Amino acid sequence: MAKSKLGAPDSGLMTAGFPVWRDAMRREVLRSLADFVATQISDDLNAAGVDIATDVLRDFVDGGKCVRSTFAYLGWLCNADDDPGALRAAASFELLHAFALLQDDVMDGSALRRGRPAAHVRFTQWHRERALSGSPERFGEAAAVLLGDLCLVWAQQMMRESGIGDHALTRAWPRYDAMRTELAVGQFADLVNDAAEFPEWQQVLDVLRRKSGRYTVRRPLEIGAEMAGCAPGVLVLLGDYGEAVGEAFQLRDDVLGIFGSPEITGKPAGSDLFEHKATSVVVAAYRLANGSLRRELTQLMSTSDLSDADVRRWRKLIVASGAVEWIEQLIRSRLTRALDTIDSGPLDPLIRTALADMATACTERAA
Numbered sequence: 001m002a003k004s005k006l007g008a009p010d011s012g013l014m015t016a017g018f019p020v021w022r023d024a025m026r027r028e029v030l031r032s033l034a035d036f037v038a039t040q041i042s043d044d045l046n047a048a049g050v051d052i053a054t055d056v057l058r059d060f061v062d063g064g065k066c067v068r069s070t071f072a073y074l075g076w077l078c079n080a081d082d083d084p085g086a087l088r089a090a091a092s093f094e095l096l097h098a099f100a101l102l103q104d105d106v107m108d109g110s111a112l113r114r115g116r117p118a119a120h121v122r123f124t125q126w127h128r129e130r131a132l133s134g135s136p137e138r139f140g141e142a143a144a145v146l147l148g149d150l151c152l153v154w155a156q157q158m159m160r161e162s163g164i165g166d167h168a169l170t171r172a173w174p175r176y177d178a179m180r181t182e183l184a185v186g187q188f189a190d191l192v193n194d195a196a197e198f199p200e201w202q203q204v205l206d207v208l209r210r211k212s213g214r215y216t217v218r219r220p221l222e223i224g225a226e227m228a229g230c231a232p233g234v235l236v237l238l239g240d241y242g243e244a245v246g247e248a249f250q251l252r253d254d255v256l257g258i259f260g261s262p263e264i265t266g267k268p269a270g271s272d273l274f275e276h277k278a279t280s281v282v283v284a285a286y287r288l289a290n291g292s293l294r295r296e297l298t299q300l301m302s303t304s305d306l307s308d309a310d311v312r313r314w315r316k317l318i319v320a321s322g323a324v325e326w327i328e329q330l331i332r333s334r335l336t337r338a339l340d341t342i343d344s345g346p347l348d349p350l351i352r353t354a355l356a357d358m359a360t361a362c363t364e365r366a367a
Contacts, residue, residue: 018357025073026066032091033061036158045150052126053147056119060098060151063114067249067362068093068220071242074354075224078234078347085163089227092158093220095151096180100215102148103187106141108275112267120144152180168227175226179219186211193278196302204283209243212250217362218242237345241338241355248334249362251327254279258315259324270311276301280330285323293321335363 041054072090080086104110105118112118117125124140132139156176160169189207193199221238230238257272258281272279286297300306300314318324338359342352 018354021354022070022357022361025070028087029066029069029091029094030062030064032088033094033158034058036088036091036154037061037095040150040154050123050126050143052122053143056122057098057147057151059114059116060101060119061094064094064097066091066094067358068097068216070358071217072220072224074351074358075221075226075230075238076228077354078225078228078238078351079230080228083164086224086227089159089162089164090220090224092155092162095155095158096183096215099148099151099155100183100187102144102151106144106148107187107191108277110267110271110275112262115262118144119147164227168229171226171229172223175219175222179215179223182210182219183215194276196276197278198286198298198301199278199283201283201287204278204280205247208250208254208280209247212253213243213246216249217246234346237341237347241341241359244334244338244341245359245362248331248338248359251280251331251334252363254281255324255327258282258318270315273311273314274306276304276306281318281323281327284326285318285321288323288326289317289321293317297321331363335359 037057041057045053045057069090069092072093073087076083076086076090101113102119105113106120110118111121120140120143122140123143124136127134127136127139159172159176186207186209190211193204193207218239219242221242222235225235225238254272257267257277257279258270260269262269268274272282282301286294286301289297297314297317300310300317303310306314339356342355347355
């Protein structure tokens, strides 16, 4: 195994601790991404004639946590030294994430993203201000979907043009295709992810893994490791770790979607309940509740137009069911499984420490 320096921007930063390196990594990813996007805006997007699209795109690729890019680069460092091309390839995952977020907000009818108006809302307002023909809302949704399509295309282009060799990319493409397919299938499943349907727990977990968990952790790690030429045993180890952390990450996100503050989530408090999403927390509460509590939950899960008071009551019932603590136990168990997995494998000690830090960061209460 090649010695990993953990120093994308400055190898000396590792002496200050992994969180410092992670912050520096994030800055480098955002810088690389901004350079690529500026070129695409100049060469392609400006020709669309929708000037606000450039502002919307820049907002989407600026300010993210770069979780997926960091995992992809850590996968690379499992068998290779720091490399600017590998960092650019890792940065491309933020464009894939932008695609997913743009789709999500249209599908969910979300008004906010990261505390700002969602893309389709901004496109709608742009259309309305210009008094163009047709429905402003329909235009806004169509424009957001098209911008998402561009991000999906550009994500692969950025990886292909990153400077990583053809042989390395050839090893990675099958997992890259699997990741995009899982994401799309998960999005399809999320269309019918309705609390009123009372889905089974395993069905909820399957959507959770496909729609977010795997494309957030497991696949980026595996793709980075494939590009670096890691041995099959290391790829299996990273896959097992990634599956556990990815599930824990989405379970945490489900808790925040109900109990997180807008400052943390960037969305209104209780947004998942207003949208009737059958998240892990909602389904767990229904399954764990006793008879009288379940009847109250059933009523709320079947009510089409919820008030603020309804959502507050629903939150209290979820807590009373014991679902929150049960989900917290699931998060802790997956975190433990992930840490045990990397402790048992042939990883560089620095990579092991980095992956442990990322696992904790992905599952902490305020993540």
